[in-house]
Amino acid sequence: MPTATDQPKLVLHQLPPSHPCATVRAALRLKGLEAEVVDLDMAGHNAAVEEVYGEGRRTVPGLLVDDRPVHGTVAILRRLEELRPDVAPLYPDPIADRVREAEDWADGHLQDLGRRLPWGALHFRPERLAALAGGGPLDPAGTDYAMRFVRAAWKYHGLSAARLAEDLAGLPAVLAQIGELVDEGVLGGEAPNAADLHVGATLRVIAVVGDVRPLVEASPGWSIVERFFRPAPVAIPAGAYPEGWTPTA
Incomplete structure (x- = not known):
């Protein structure tokens, strides 16, 4: 492990539940x-x-x-790759360019699904908000607060019922795309790369x-979660999304 004398001073500003922050923490490790x-x-x-970063x-x-x-x-x-290129390369040759392409995709569309699908489910089960951080169901007063918080999150993330239904319908194709990247050797190799960290944290x-947990667990990408992250328990039980919205294949 490096000491203060052989590495720069690093300060990470984060939200603990954030999957992009989990990606960075994994890279630091x-x-x-x-x-x-x-x-x-x-x-x-x-x-x-904004005050710190502009x-x-x-x-x-x-x-x-x-x-x-x-x-x-x-x-x-x-x-981080520039700081320590010879330790656990995040963009390894000869697939570095493909890893960057996969990383850009995962940082965009896939990362957004990691926000919209949980916040979408919480609209229907707001009493489960604290469960995202390991807590239990909220009491009625806490649920009133959660409902206001979730409504604000929907506005912030541009969520609507139509958008949520579209995201759910497209989830099997997204998981299949991850499977193709695994088959091509871009993801799921012996050592994790940058794209693995983005994909694993988001999945x-x-x-x-709970509505989509079986689908994600059955996908090739789940092995990335199990190998490089600690799978989280179900926080929002199955049955949150309206009937017919949850994809089955």
Whole structure:
């Protein structure tokens, strides 16, 4: 493990439940780099991130490297690769370009599913909000608060019932695309790469929704979750989505 004398000072600003932040934490572990972790408040994190990382940059994760800001999951992983290229390469030859392509896709469409599917389910089961952080069902007063919080999350993430139904209908194709990347050797190799970390962290958080857990577990991507992350328990029991919305294949 490196010491303070052979690595820059690293400060990670994060939200603990965030799957992009889980991606960065996994990369830090692989690289053997130590970082001070600053957990931000869910309600005020946008302003806090913007204050540190600049105007218009309001999401986690953010990483300070010797006080120099690096914002966003992809940028952070590529900076970590520069810091320690010979330890657990995140973009290994000869598939480096394919890994970057898969990483960009996972950081975009797939990462968004990791937000919309759980928040979508919480609209129908708001009393399960605390379960995302390991808590139990909320009481009626807590559920009233959760309902307001979930409505705000739907607005923030541009969610609608139509969008949620479309996401669910497209989930089998997304999982099949991950399977193709596994078959091609881009994902699921002997050692994890940057794309593995993005995909594994996102599938882990999607699988907290009981309605889609069996589908995710049956996909080739689930082995990435099991190998490089600790699978999370179901937080939102099956039956949350309206009848007929959950894909079966």
